[in-house]
Amino acid sequence: MTELEKGPTGRRRGRGARERIISAAQRLFREQGINRTGMDQLCTAAEVSKRTAYQHFGGKDELVAEYLRGFDPSVLSGVFDRTDLAPRERLLAAFDVPPTTPLCPYIAAAVELHDSQHPASQYARDYKKAVAARLAGTAREAGAADPEQLGEQLALLIDGAAARSRVLDADAFPAAAAIAAVLIDTALPAAAGDDRRPEEAPS
Structure with missing residues (x-):
């Protein structure tokens, strides 16, 4: 491939075609879905020719x-890798999701594709398993008797809250967080349950 190439508008473009294609895919797949987004539209948005697009993909x-592979490869590191929070607090922090957050791209892709053999479906499965595993690992740190079960329960709550928020156009995460707190405190031993901050502890 040459260093410069012409996009569909005839303007000469520099390097970075791959990044522009991925950026266009991220925007269009989010805004209108995977199935409704065609390669012609993607190429126009990325300002590349179809030939260039197929050279990269x-x-x-x-x-x-590739679009799915680019999302949060560290699996919610902004939650699970925080050292300023106790394990119980990190579990609850996973539910601190802004109400404007779009539907999880992995759920959206799995629903649209209807193909368990599609590589994107495999990425979606792997990511969802990884989230449950990180929740389970944090639950284990907190002293849960059955951390794998708690991890699966919390992962189910997160996905349910995300889908319900999208369908109802309303924030379902506060209610999910309240349910999660009950599940977490039920699963933790009484002694370990008091990893709350001093101001939260009963007097």
């Missing part, structure tokens, strides 16, 4: 997989 399926 073998097809739309490969681009969809």
Whole structure:
């Protein structure tokens, strides 16, 4: 591939075509869905020719997989890697989701694709398992008797809250966080349950 190439508008573009294609995919897949977004529209938005697009991605399926691969590869590191929070607090922090956050891209992709063999479906499964595993690991730190079960329960609550928020156009995460607090405190031993901040502890 040459260093410069022409986009569909005829303007000469510099390097970075791959990044522009991924950026366009992130925006369009989020705004209108995967199935409603065609390669012609993606190329126009990215200002690249179809030939250039197919040089970087073998097809739309490969681009969809790359789109998902770019999301949070560290699996919610902003929550689980925080050292200023006790384990119980980190579990609850996973529910501190802004109400304007779009539906989880992994859920959206799995619903649209209807193909368990699609590479993007595999990324979605792997990511969802990774989230449950990180929740379980944090639950284990907190002293939960059955951390795997608690991790799965909390992962289910997060996904349910995300889907309900999208469907109802209302923030379902505060209610999910309240349910999560009950599940967490029930699963933790009484002694470990008091990892709350001093101001939260009963007098």
